[in-house]
Structures are given as C-alpha cells and as structure tokens.
Amino acid sequence: MSKIAIVFHSGYGHTQRVAQAVADGAGAELIAIDADGNLPEGAWETLNAADAIIFGSPTYMGGASWQFKKFADASSKVWFTRGWQDKVFGGFTNSASFNGDKQVTLQYLNTLASQHGGLWVSLGLPPANTKAATRNDVNNLGGSVGLLVQSPSDASAAEVPQGDLDTAKLYGARVAAIAAKLHG
Secondary structure: OOOEEEEEEOOOOHHHHHHHHHHHHHOOEEEEEOOOOOOOOOHHHHHHHOOEEEEEEEEEOOEEOHHHHHHHHHOHHHHHHOOOOOOEEEEEEEEOOOOOOHHHHHHHHHHHHHHOOOEEOOOOOOOOOOOOOOOOOOOOOOOOOOEEEEOOOOOOHHHOOHHHHHHHHHHHHHHHHHHHHHHO
16 A cells, blocks of 8 residues: 655635545645644655655635645755655645636646656546536536635635545545555
C-alpha cells in the first residue's frame, strides 16, 4: 500500500471536511496548515516519505489561500533537491460560489506539482450534467483537472453537499490506485 499525505489549509472547516473525505478514499494521512501558514512538527518528513501528495486549499479571491501559498513557497527547499520528483500528486479546492474561479486554484496546484516534477492525477469522472442531476450526484460541478467543491457561504462545514463528499472519496481512491500502480 502506498503512503499518501494530504496537505491542506482550511479557513472555516469546509475544506477540512473535504480533506477528510479524500483521506477516507485514499487511506491518507492529513497534514493541516495552520492559520499562520505553518505545518505541524514532522510534516515535511511525512511529505518527503509519501508516494503521493494531495494538495487542498479553499479558493479565496480567485486563488489558493495565503496560508497554502506560504507552504508552497517553503516547498522550494525540497524543489532544489528534486525531493518530490516523480511523486504522484492531486488537488482539490472549495469555494462558496459554484464557479468562484476554482479552476484557477486547481491550475495553481497542478503547476506546483509540475514544478516539483510530479505526476498529476485528474478527477477521472464524467460530469453529472443532465437535467435530472442534483447536488447529491458525483461530480455535479463537472470538474476534470481535480476535485471541485462548493459550500454555500452561510452553510456550516457539516453541510458540504453529499455529492461533493462522495466525489472527494472517489478522487482519493483514484489517487491511491494510481500511486499503487506507479510506486506499489
């Protein structure tokens, strides 16, 4: 079984709930970036030992949170040694709006993984885009590059739509399966 780590920032708990669903699907260890943009002790060692790393950030003002960006900038120390070369990567984001420019955040996460020489895993699920589709359907937001999640601004973290949580679990399982093929 591959070692998978999810490094994420969550401002209000919604992205943390999504991270847990991804972890449930991937059998992954969660690493939370705190409100000051710092990782807990031992987190860099966990990331370095992982076969796959999944990035997670809310989308704020059309991009990843500054706390996540602080982590990304700090990862340049690993970049200099090519320490994450050929690892499997994935990513997810959450915003209050259906669009909310989440695609920009996913492109940022994908670029970060690519700069590290990583192999990016797409969502790999068809969109639920029929008239009969609901928020309870898998991939109801129609993502493809990675996992997209929408949580209304007045909803608690407990109210993340079930379809998004189900999609998150499936995405985690996909990343784990690909990591197992490549590194297992």
